[in-house]
Amino acid sequence: MVSFSAVAKRYRGGEEALKEVTFSVEPGELVFITGRSGAGKSTLLKLIPAIERPSSGAVIVNGQNVGALKGSAIPYLRRNLGLVFQDQKLLYDRSVFENVMLPLAFSTHSTNEASRRARAALDKVGLLARERSNPIQLSGGEQQRLAIARAVVNRPSILIADEPTANLDAESARRIVDIFVEFNQVGVTVLIATHDQGLVTQYGKRLLHLEGGRVQ
Amino acid sequence: MKAWLRQHRHAFARALPRIELLNVVVIGVALALPAGGYALLESVRAVAGRLAVEPQISVFLDAKRTNVDALGTILKRDPRVVRLRYIPRDQALKELGAVQGMGELVAALGRNPLPDAYVVTTSEENLESLAKDVAKIPGVAQVQADALWARRLATLARLARTALWLLAGVLGAALIAVTFNTIRLQILTQRDEIEVSKLIGATDGFIRRPFYYAGLLQGLAGGALALVIVGGSLALLNREVRLLAESYGSDFRFAFPREPDSVAFLVLAGLLGWLGAHLSVSRHLKEIEPR
Structure with missing residues (x-):
């Protein structure tokens, strides 16, 4: 459903946010992407809906190579993804x-x-x-x-959330993660980036730990 | 198809509140100048057409020596002659008497002093040569070429038309600039919405559409206002023009642009608004992340 193959991302100015990242997420899986600030979690999630493009390697989402998609195809890719941001981006x-x-x-x-x-x-x-x-x-x-x-x-097939519990108290944060878990239980693939490892370990789901742009 | 129509309806509804009244007034006033100029020029052109804008030669005949029909045949055969009209002396006197203020003078004459005449319409380049040649034909008493009058009028008409096109070009560019800037400001104020829309899968077309409609509608509204201004102004002017024209025995009035011209004007105003929106959207949407 989502797979990264030797993905690297370098920003202008030479900063390398991701290095040789390889992993895959199966349909219906819930994966917590953990790591400290600056570990590359947000960059990794931005590659899935083509908000950013990989510098090298392949990002495959629902069978499509995101890095090779034309600009006009990107909106249709995003319609099959549910995106949740730390700052919510509400109107x-x-x-x-x-x-x-x-x-x-x-x-x-x-x-x-x-x-x-x-x-x-x-x-x-x-x-x-x-x-x-x-x-x-x-x-x-x-x-x-x-x-x-x-x-x-x-009703997207994949839900992606970047630090959805940041700035929330423990009770609210748990409630938010519970909602994601509920969606996962009905078959939605979920990827959640968080720096709060303590919160997510209690769910017993797969953890993908990033450090210095690499998967540990 | 239903979804497509719904999206256009949605874009149209979103565009309506984006039309700014002040901009419509600016566009309307700006477009009223060329539209009004066009209306005046067309009105004057219609009258000038009746007064012989085309180069003409008046051929006065010698009453004693002329075979009118034979001369007519000679003139008709000349390829430089575009049109030929025979005016018998009685008709000429009648026409003179019909001119305001001339009736009493004609009545006082006692006899008709006017000769029979042919009015020959030709092209401007053939005017002088034809006049010279016609003057040599036996039975022609006098030839009067209206070259200077025709040239001056034609030059003035061309000058006015060129000036009008220049004015229309400048003010059309102003319309594009006004719309460009309005849409730029709208894009800036709706930056968050555009960003979110892009993130959740809105196509470029979906994001652009309300701005295109806003530009189009603003142009159309400005064009419609311009026509209202022109109509109102002409109505006011015609009050005075009517009195002046009647004193010359004329029914001249400044005419509102004809229906096809008005529709073409509205379409052009709408298209210019759309173009301003297109230029603005193409330039400023690229600056908003994500691309």
Whole structure:
């Protein structure tokens, strides 16, 4: 489903964020990518939806070589992925419901079906009662749950989360990871980057530890 | 197809609030100048057409010596003659009497002093040579070539037309610049939304579409306002023009551009707005990550 083969990523200026990274993630697997700040976790996750391109090596997602994809094909790749970011990237001039509707605006679903899916996603993360609120009125944990609802509303086969529990208290962080685990239990492949190794070890899932841009 | 239409409806709905009234006013005022100029020029051209804008020669005949039909045949055979009109002396007097203020003078004449005449329409380059040749034909009393008048009028018309095209070009470029800048500001203010849309799988087309609609609609609205300004201005001008024209026995009025011209003008304004949006979007969307 996702495989990295001898992937390296060098940024302009010569900084090498990833070195010879090789691993693969099977369908339905949940993998925690751990490591300290600057270990290359975010860079690794950005290579999957082609936010960044590898300098060398191959990144294969759902059978497609992401590094070789044309720019016009990238949006269609991203529609099959659910992305959750540390800073959530919510739109604060829209309601909770409208934020979740955003990925459905360019889907083929009818307006009724899109609304139904958006509400189902909000229900899944426990925010249906807040659908008319503005994201600014939500707590940090709720904002992260809203970001998850937006990521899953298109029912992606792969969920990718970059430090989704950063800046959250322990209880909220656990609740966020629990949500990802629930999605994984229904067959969604999940990759979560986190520096909080203590939080993720209790789930007994696969850990991929990065250090200095290499998988340990 | 349904999804495609829905996306366009969505883009259209998102574009509507992006149209800024002040920009529409700026565009409308700017476009009103060439549109108004065009309306004035077309009105004057219509009148000038009636007054013989084309180079003409008036051939006055010697009443005692001329065989009118024979002279007409000679003139018709000349390849330089584009059109030929015979004006008998009685008709000439009647036409003179119909001119405002001339009726009493004509009535006081007692007899008709005017000769029979041919009015020969030719091309500008043949005007002088034809006039010289016609003057040599027996039975022709006098030839009057309206070369200077025709040349001056034609030159003035060309000058006005060129000036109008230049003005339209400059103001069209201004429309593009206004739209370019408006869309640039909209892209800047919606940077977060564009970034998020790109991250969750929006195509370039999906992101660009509302901006294209905004440019198109802004251009159309500006064009429509320009036509309203032109219509209003012409109506005001015509109040005075009517009085002036009536004193010369004329029904001259400044005419609003014809329907096809107005539609073409609106389409052009919309296209220029779209072009401004396209240039702005092409340049500024690239700056927003992720690409």
